[in-house]
Amino acid sequence: MAAAKGQHVFLTGVFVVTIFGVGLLQSGLEVSRGQRPQSADVFLKKPTAANLRAYEKNLEEASWFAEKVRPTVQYARFMLLDDAGPKTILGREGWLFYRPGVRYLIEPWPPKTVSGEGQGDPLPAILDFRDQLRARGIGLLVVPVPGKASVYPEMLTQRAPAPGQPLAGHTRKIIAQLEEAGVAVVDLFKVFDRAKRGEEPGGKTKYYLPQDTHWSPEGMRLAAEATARKLLELGLVERGQVQYDLKPVAVKRRGDIVRMMQAPRIERCFPAETIDCTQVVHRQSGEVYRDDPDSQILVLGDSFLRIYEQDAPGSGGMIAHLARELGFPLASLVNDGGASTLVRQALARKPALLANKRVVVWEFIERDIRFGMEGWPRVPLPAERQPGVAAAMLE
């Protein structure tokens, strides 16, 4: 045997202690918590490919070392490499963007490979939903919401196209296809284009929050107004008599893109934003807006409905503002990140929500066309009623 030099022994020692130590300490920790060591799980199930993948993933997720080390590594990468993590892209002037939303615009549509049925084209699911509602006498109004990068590409990169030039055609193409198929759609792309050019009341304010995926109160109000206008123009509903007032409320909000970095030290680099919101208040009672499950309109959607409505200040989001524009309270079903499918599944579980409805307004963020949770399968609703007035108007 060759004489072992100190550095050889030292390197080997550190290596061996590390590779043995991490697993042993992890197991010891689990035992001390009264758990079975996760590493032993491999003997508990049949060694199928799926079980082995799940075992490996569980092992990684439960790692104490990973949990402790992760924030420091993320912070170091943020400071040294401008790497804000897999979910975030750093924009200009402190603006943050949600990476999947940007990837949706960068990558080709439809994608070359889709993982299965209901994962690619949203059209069949939307048309099927429209037809099922029509069978119940209910109309459908679809509201695809432009992502922040679609509205503010210039805050992402200097190379963004000049204002007025369309950024990505994916969603616009789908809007055109929906309209061609006879589905009523609110084109918020046009609304925000006009607004940014100063053609909408409100001036050139920020329509999206710099550190958040969502729209600002101004952007939300524009969307609510455009949706109300469309509903009234199409004659799907008539303006009601309930009068609401607006009550200014300032809230502090830490952007969701900041939170999704999951690194407290990075979060501290982005102080919470103060946002001037407006709550919708019933003029006579003075109470803040409340949904009415018996309303003739049901609004389905995602976190774009939740912000300011269920989040602070409450009753100041798109649902309340849409109700104010229409003059009557609405029913709503909000499903964070699940407006492509989960919200329809929730509706299928609660079909009573469809009672007395004339119109369903279905909002979803454009990136869900590609990345929507659970894709775009058809979701059957329990069949009921004959075609009604609103559905007939949309034909």
Added chain:
Amino acid sequence: MVFSSQVFIFYFLPLVLLVYYLLPGNRHLFLLLVSYVFYGWWNPWFVLLMLFVTAVNYAFGQWIAAPGASRRWKRVAMVASVVTSLGTLGFFKYYMFAAHNLNWLLGNLGIAPLTVVEVVLPIGISFYVFQSLSYTIDVYRGESPPVRSFFDFACFVALFPQLIAGPIVRYNTIAEQLVSRAHTWNKFSLGVALFILGLAKKVLLANAIGKVADAVFDAQAPAALDAWLGVTAYAFQIYFDFSGYSDMAIGLGRMLGFEFPRNFNAPYLSESITDFWRRWHISLSTFLRDYLYFPLGGNRRGTRRTYFNLATVMLLGGLWHGANWTFVLWGAYHGTLLIWERAMGKSSIYTRLPPPARIAITFLLLLFSWVLFRSPDIMDAWRFLSAMFGGSIAGGGSMLLAAEVYTQGTLIIMALCALVVFQPVQAFDWVETLTWGKAMLLILLFALSLMTMFVQAFNPFLYFQF
């Protein structure tokens, strides 16, 4: 199981080393078992296929080496081994490709397509089929003695360090080590050093730069500058990914007492494509040279035949990487360049230029080949090559790509990659003299790599797909 994963580094490897070094005997049987566990981790059913390939080649090897076997019988056994091995590889790797192309042809002729059965590609099949094939050929040629035990042979075929992505270890390289090999502190620690360097290459460089390459190659219409950045990033990614795996494999082999051949030698410092093939995936190029190019006649049957042999070897080499026309084109491209250089007297057409210019031009030629290698199909490759020359308009959302790829991080990682790639000292040589300074640097790299690995998502090696 991926080397750069928690389950491998903190559970599988320590357990293997522990038992291996405590076992008084039967170490090959133990290595065989753990290698099957390692391989079966992807899909336990794949182990049966490996067992089949192993058994067939072992049997043919015994047949060839049987006392009194005639020359003709030996030849029949060798051919049968080649046919069975390549038949298995062909079925699992190329059946779908052939069937889809046949259906495309039938469709154009107006004939109803055939039903195509889905065949799953077993991971690493190209590597272990080649390895086991090398055994029967070496024994047939009399270059190696027949193996004395089935378990030893099965252990050679399945040996987990280099099982999935090489280096392709030929039987005659390792035959003696299967009989006797030394285990020393120095060997073990040099194995550790190489493993750490490989891990660092994969986790710190390949995975980081791979994000840039993926972002650009996945974009709908990248601008010219984006495309050049993307393909350069991919060139770095594939080098660090693959050479990182090879370093880890060789390192693991040393920890178990084996000496595997080097697989890379500063390939991006090549001054010609011929030179590149002496430095890139050396175990594959020598395998193809010894088992295909030479049997075809090499350069001994005249100029035209030499060109034909070169083209055949590179086309098949391309196809070996994957069942896709892009790989065929990639092989054809390299074959053409090799023939051209051969015609120029085995040197590049830019021989008279100073070395840095020769290196730069070779790298540039390689970039075009990496476009073919990375693109999912020929249309995409063409689209990307067009983008590199400004042939496509960077439109719509692809303009946002700038925000993703032109960052401080990209700049630093690219610079780091270039620094490592374009210097001559290779990991394989660097670890040979382990000083205290190097040991400390390696420990730092190990810590950094592990910390980074903890925050990275699952990221298999690129060559696993081959």
Added chain:
Amino acid sequence: MMQVTGPVNPCRRLLGLGLLLLAGACCGSCASRTESGEDAEVTTRGSTEVTARLVEIRGEFPENVNYDYAFVMKYEVLQTHRGKVDSDVIYVGHYNPRKPRAAAADERVEQVGGNLVQFRAGDVHRMALESPIDNYFMGGIIDKYFEEKSDPIYWAIWTNRVVK
């Protein structure tokens, strides 16, 4: 089988130490205590209380940290302590299942908790439940069983581990 020959094994002592540590950890795990999962929370919260085996986690928990959601898992009921369940197999929605139960509650869902650290198929849990989930949780519900069952989904309020 032929033996590999070579010089004396240099790493044996170090690795022997590793074996001892490993054996120690294994013994420690074997000696782990039994737990019924009963505590003041699980026995008082919700309208139903069961001990059930987590039969299946279908699919993977979404990685999207941007949204809070409930993930539906399949259980086999071993014992009903309070209230009643409709069948031996129930479907339970757990809020943000990537988090340990003790850390799952937030400003939107304040009531969930328990001592379970991680969801693993095959484990037994003692749970305080409500039903149907839609009446108690208004966010995203990821239900991989949507197309194959019509049973109501239970909402897990408190989830404790059970060690047998």
